[in-house]
Amino acid sequence: MYIETPLLESRALSQRLGKSIWLKMEAMQPTGSFKARGIGHACSVYMERGARRFVSSSGGNAGLAVAYAGRKLGVPVRVVVPETTSERAKHLIGMENAEVIVHGKSWDEANRFALASCTSADAFLHPFDDPLIWEGHASMIDEVARAASKPDAVVLSVGGGGLLCGVAEGLRRNRWDDVPLVAVETTGAASYAASLEAGERVELPAITSIATSLGARSVCAEALAIAKRRAVTSVVVSDRQAVGGCLEMLDEHRVVVEPACGASVAALDSDVQLLRDARNILLIVCGGVGTNVEQLKRWSAELL
Structure with a gap:
């Protein structure tokens, strides 16, 4: 149903940021996403x-x-x-x-x-929102654990929370419970950030971000529960920044991804102490098939 995806060090991102940035290339799955x-x-x-x-x-x-x-x-x-x-x-x-x-x-x-x-x-x-789905997603961390040393942080995008739940399960079963998660959303689709701030699940009135793959108005209950058991830092970026992240993936790695994925790339530049201090960062390139080069060009002209 899926393949073992490459784990690549991004020399471009690593040199620009002065640290090691590792990309789990889930955009290379047969369906284009994790x-x-x-x-x-x-x-x-x-x-x-x-x-x-x-x-x-x-x-x-x-x-x-x-x-x-x-x-x-x-x-x-x-x-x-x-x-x-x-x-x-x-x-x-x-x-x-x-x-x-x-x-x-x-x-x-x-x-x-x-x-x-x-x-x-x-x-x-x-x-x-299904434990079987989280169990399957956790396999990406099993692959990372076989191929590389423990990261200082994992950066990933959050829509409904399935990827976060799967990565947390993968970290747990590989005894990497102390690795913090950086949960990234876009303005207009940030239901997880709102929920973390409120301490309970919050339902957004509408999704206004172009990152429609992040467009769950409320995250699953398990995503919120995970933040009570382990370190989770929320980062919210703009649509403009997310598209910039997509273009950086296209320019540097020849891979087209959705803004929902580009948001995580953009988050690397955020003013978050955890990301400033981390020297070895794993970024989940979650992929996405709803975007092509022409769409990225249109967004770029509108937003950048």
Whole structure:
């Protein structure tokens, strides 16, 4: 369902920042994002339990991962996407022979519709709130632990919190519990930052960021619980900074990623004591398929 991805030292970022920056290249998964890990694992388990169809809601990346897994496993797939989903993402999901339904102005509306359409023969694949998905995502840290020394910090993007939960599980099972997490969001999609500040889950009234893959109006409960068990630092960057991070990945590493991923690259320049002090940083290049070079050019012209 997924591949072992390269762990690369970014010489460009390392020299610019004066420290070692290691990139876990999840953008190189068959589906273009880390979602292939957890969702592929969950789909395999649900099929073994007798599921005859997979149903999911997604802004793009999770839906593509379910569609890919379904095709590989020979299980039909229905993916419900919101109106904000790019034509490119819908096309890619359809290429995996999945049924694509567009419903609602946000992921939350698409999710409610997807749940209501499930039958007893279906398995519902939540894009981020499922322990099986976290278990699958944790495999990326297993790979890092086999290949490199313990980092001083892990930088990752947060939408609904599935990646954060998976990375935290991977750190735990590799006995790296003391490694702090830097959770990155964009302004207009920062439900995790709001929740951390409030000490409880906060639901945003709307998503106004271009980083639609970060567009869960509220994070899963486990993401908030993790921040009570281990060190988590929140960083919020602008859409402009996120696009700048995408362009840096394109220029320096010849990889196209979504603003949801570029946000983590941008966070390396934030004025956060943890990142200033860390000498060895692991950055999860979570990827994303909803963006292409032309879209990056348009955003660049508008924002930079």
